Amino acid sequence: MSKVLLASRNRKKLAELQRVVDAAGITGVEVIGLDAVPEFPEEPETGATFEENALIKARSGARATGLVCLADDSGIAVDALNGMPGVLSARWSGSHGDDAANNALLLAQLSDTPDDRRGAAFVSACALVTPDGTETVVRGEWRGRVLREERGPHGFGYDPLFAPDDDLAAGRSSAELTPAEKDALSHRGKALAQLVPALRALAD
């Protein structure tokens, strides 16, 4: 059984990646997380694009472990901020992964932005890198609007502030969707769906 390492240090993102890959029902491939391999240092995410950063993470995981490695780089791109926070989403307020501070800052920056100009997209680039150097990068996007206050208990990051455009979301924030609903609509779900053939091809 060939192993695929999911190289994310964000537990909630990792859980989503694991869920979507599991739901795809790929047989002959065992998906493992970073806790199942010896620790290796985190490489700085210096890329200008989600794709570059996803490749940085997946290459580093493949190099450190000798395993096929899958990594996601993602964020929210707000129209009224010319696509920012973008690749800076995880550290928008200055400290990495402080969801509450990131959300508060984004809300403050958009306080004067009217409802008809609050469009945004969640973006996910997922990279699959094999130790022999084969690289596949895909991208998924999820359009919606930035709300005026946080809503909902599920998900992570900017989910409580994001109202997807999809009819299925019915006005809810992405933190008010069930995990299965989010996976069916999300940027990450759409990106990973494109990697399923490459993952199936790894099966022994």
Ligand SMILES: O=P(O)(O)OP(=O)(O)OP(=O)(O)OC[C@H]1O[C@@H](n2cnc3c(O)ncnc32)[C@H](O)[C@@H]1O
């Ligand atoms: O790099 P890894 O180790 O995977 O973990 P990370 O949390 O640093 O992940 P990123 O560098 O890709 O930063 C993505 C940030 O964008 C936001 N984000 C990405 N996907 C999201 C989602 O599905 N829902 C809400 N926020 C999301 C969230 O704030 C993340 O911290």
Ligand SMILES: [Mg+2]
């Ligand atoms: Mg990161």
